Amino acid sequence: xxxxxxxxxxxxxxxxxxxxxxxxxxxxxxxxxxxxxxxxxxxxxxxxxxxxxxxxxxxxxxxxxxxxxxxxxxxxxxxxxxxxxxxxxxxxxxxxxxxxxxxxxxxxxxxxxxxxxxxxxxxxxxxxxxxxxxxxxxxxxxxxxxxxxxxxxxxxxxxxxxxxxxxxxxxxxxxxxxxxxxxxxxxxxx
Amino acid sequence: xxxxxxxxxxxxxxxxxxxxxxxxxxxxxxxxxxxxxxxxxxxxxxxxxxxxxxxxxxxxxxxxxxxxxxxxxxxxxxxxxxxxxxxxxxxxxxxxxxxxxxxxxxxxxxxxxxxxxxxxxxxxxxxxxxxxxxxxxxxxxxxxxxxxxxxxxxxxxxxxxxxxxxxxxxxxxxxxxxxxxxxx
Numbered sequence: 156x157x158x159x160x161x162x163x164x165x166x167x168x169x170x171x172x173x174x175x176x177x178x179x180x181x182x183x184x185x186x187x188x189x190x191x192x193x194x195x196x197x198x199x200x201x202x203x204x205x206x207x208x209x210x211x212x213x214x215x216x217x218x219x220x221x222x223x224x225x226x227x228x229x230x231x232x233x234x235x236x237x238x239x240x241x242x243x244x245x246x247x248x249x250x251x252x253x254x255x256x257x258x259x260x261x262x263x264x265x266x267x268x269x270x271x272x273x274x275x276x277x278x279x280x281x282x283x284x285x286x287x288x289x290x291x292x293x294x295x296x297x298x299x300x301x302x303x304x305x306x307x308x309x310x311x312x313x314x315x316x317x318x319x320x321x322x323x324x325x326x327x328x329x330x331x332x333x334x335x336x337x338x339x340x341x342x343x344x345x
Numbered sequence: 346x347x348x349x350x351x352x353x354x355x356x357x358x359x360x361x362x363x364x365x366x367x368x369x370x371x372x373x374x375x376x377x378x379x380x381x382x383x384x385x386x387x388x389x390x391x392x393x394x395x396x397x398x399x400x401x402x403x404x405x406x407x408x409x410x411x412x413x414x415x416x417x418x419x420x421x422x423x424x425x426x427x428x429x430x431x432x433x434x435x436x437x438x439x440x441x442x443x444x445x446x447x448x449x450x451x452x453x454x455x456x457x458x459x460x461x462x463x464x465x466x467x468x469x470x471x472x473x474x475x476x477x478x479x480x481x482x483x484x485x486x487x488x489x490x491x492x493x494x495x496x497x498x499x500x501x502x503x504x505x506x507x508x509x510x511x512x513x514x515x516x517x518x519x520x521x522x523x524x525x526x527x528x529x
Binding site: 160212213265283287288295302 | 348349361364367368370371372375378379403452478479486492495497
């Protein structure tokens with residue numbers, strides 16, 4: 156049971172973003188720019204950063220949601236699993252391994268980011284904007300994960316829920332749906 | 346020195362939002378709505394939550410600047426800020442604000458650390474759902490801001506007079522600094 160009254164058909168983050176829409180607007184805008192805006196990192200790579208950080212923050216809802224988004228974008232499930240469970244063996248570029256390492260350091264705390272990991276990323280060709288966006292995506296998910304779990308939102312158990320959500324994040328990104336979320340009332344949350 | 350090529354001589358988050366205004370704009374809008382928007386928590390109290398979480402995240406830039414903003418907003422009662430940062434339990438703030446700061450402290454560690462008894466304690470002292478929501482979101486937002494500022498090793502001034510000036514400016518609201526693209 157969430158700690159505050161939220162719409163029962165909107166588990167996880169969506170109910171919170173609907174609860175207070177004036178604070179949701181800049182959060183959604185920031186997420187859309189970082190995760191779907193013009194970037195030399197692919198949308199799949201950016202979802203992997205979100206997945207790794209959410210997993211390290213033990214946020215089941217965000218981990219499942221962004222794993223599903225990464226999988227539907229990448230068209231396979233192996234990469235996201237390895238990023239979460241054994242980063243060194245993940246089938247991603249050396250540059251992405253360096254950026255994901257930076258993200259994992261941000262998850263621990265800002266001061267945990269080392270000059271060595273920044274150097275590694277730069278040697279592998281990461282640009283300043285890529286490093287900036289990696290740090291800010293990781294920091295943003297430290298917000299989301301705490302928001303979602305700190306208010307004890309509902310975490311659905313059915314994998315169908317996350318497959319639908321992953322598809323929605325691929326098709327529509329992070330902006331509020333034009334007509335809101337009333338249509339989801341017909342889909343039972345399990 | 347910052348890890349990326351941000352403008353020289355500009356401290357903390359200001360240098361980062363000048364580097365990337367596309368993300369800076371919603372970041373400043375979020376600070377404005379959470380810390381200056383409509384709320385039954387005073388602006389001084391909300392800045393105190395920001396300073397408290399930043400202190401626990403060991404982010405000197407955010408802690409010093411939001412403490413300065415909170416002092417400005419508390420006015421004659423500015424000593425409250427340093428009392429809370431030193432020993433929140435024995436400070437002279439209300440029991441309700443103490444309960445909210447305890448929730449913020451749990452959020453700083455991790456979302457799951459917030460327990461039903463923490464929420465019950467705050468509600469028994471009169472905290473509303475919306476105040477609890479805003480406390481959690483402010484605390485979560487500063488877990489982002491703190492990591493952004495320190496994760497890119499942005500410049501943290503050590504001169505207290507710089508923070509007093511920042512606090513006075515922040516007390517009036519969060520406005521994006523001019524960037525090379527917007528300066529005419």
